[in-house]
Amino acid sequence: MKSTQRARGIVQAVAVVLSLALPLISAVSPADARIGGGVSSGSRGARTFSAPPSTSTAPNAAQPFNRTITQPASPGLGTPAGGGFFNRPGMGMLGGLAAGFLGAGLLGMLFGGGMFGGLGGLSSIIGLMLQIGLIIIVVRLAMSWWQRRHETASAYAGGPAGPGASPSFRTATGFGLGSGSAPLEIVPSDYEAFERLLGEIQAAWSNEDVARLHTMATPEMVSYFAGDLEKNKARNVVNKVSGTKLLQGDLAEAWREGDTDYASVALRFSMVDQTVDRATGRLVEGSEQPTEATEVWTFLRPRGGNWELSAIQQT
Template structure:
């Protein structure tokens, strides 16, 4: 039988382990994007881009994005809010757990009788609670269902697309995200159209690849905000601040595009998108910020899928980076 001192020691050890696991920072690669998949691709944000010769495998799903999933958008990497499940999940599960625990120690939900009578009372109470949950969930689902659900909708005009630069709206949300979270019947899948990409566009994509790496290495947020969407610039700033907090600096040089090809290009609303697979060489090291001592060397070659966006009369800017399998 454990003594109270032994139990306290074990409890303290478990709490210390939990705290260590909680504060431990994940190990990520260097380079802009932190070796993850972040950003927005319009209505295709949560759809895998087409495979190419440069990136024949599947690109990793977007892990962080200001775009909210909407009609016709799958979301393998993130889970959309589910108001019905949230309503009937934690609160009622807590009540059920409390009731079962009470039965084990001799009381029901409402401190009922002991023995068999208490057990039967518990079953009755559980049945009543389950019935109430079912009725409540049905009620709220009917209230949340769009008024025009199931009815055909008119084609969306081209002037109702998302902000081509992904500019967050009120509350830090990308334009169009509020409608997705509200689940209103007004939000519809945007109409898409083909977009032609020419040699000059590919030259711009290659230039942005080098400019992003160079500005990231110099921690030049002014340049990054000019060649990336506000969303992507925000992610870059987070990464650079994390590097500074760890006392390191990420130096990237000699970036050279080795191979690249177009995965897909499309337009929606006022925006045009191009997703390009790129394999490039680079020198990528992490240095101690005070001594310039090399802390870590990164791989000398990378293959990533970058998405660019432009509005009418505006230049291309980087809107997403995805890693390849």
């Protein structure tokens, strides 16, 4: 009897939870219909697996990527192919030899044969000199590796901005520098390009114009957009986003990798997001009233080229 009552109570609790959750799901689903599907997609170069800094526009951390072609072990991501101190890039044959000698020496010490007990029991003055030389080599390698690591971190952490930049920089478009100065200078024309791409990409998405999207986004992002559009076609619906208006924007970070510039920008914008039946135009999801969204868009630009969308992250 008690077990029956307990089972009935569990069923009632589940029913209550579902009744509360369904309205929330209905409220969230329209926001997921816009371009990007409400998930985090794309790549941020060597920073794909590190979150962009928070800004006043997007104080919450950006979500990790749900869809990306970048792999954690890809070259240029700062992840060595193997573990261990002596497997660092740039150590080369010298590092390998030092590791071998050091390992053999430590092994000899463990077995009571001295530092070079594992190499034939050298105990002469020559052995002592070799030990001292080996220690100097290892220390210099460690210091060199540490110095290179800090130089790289300093270059990407945000040094002084280029001429004309200011931590309080604002443009008529509503962009602000946000997280502070960056090693890559972002000028007013760049902010204007970001805002223009925000609207034009949404328009191309609404028109299901994949060819147009190819001119404004990376092949990776277009592949995701094309897949999402095909899913809409399979459902016999089309997502229409109109009236896109930038409300606030902040630069999260900007950097350079080789001949490619990157800029991650927090965007808060309003839009009318509607999903309608493809044949009748009947509203299926969304609303005729404007809604707001906050996302982090990353743009890349080949040296001398134009900005294009490289990633969208939810906040």
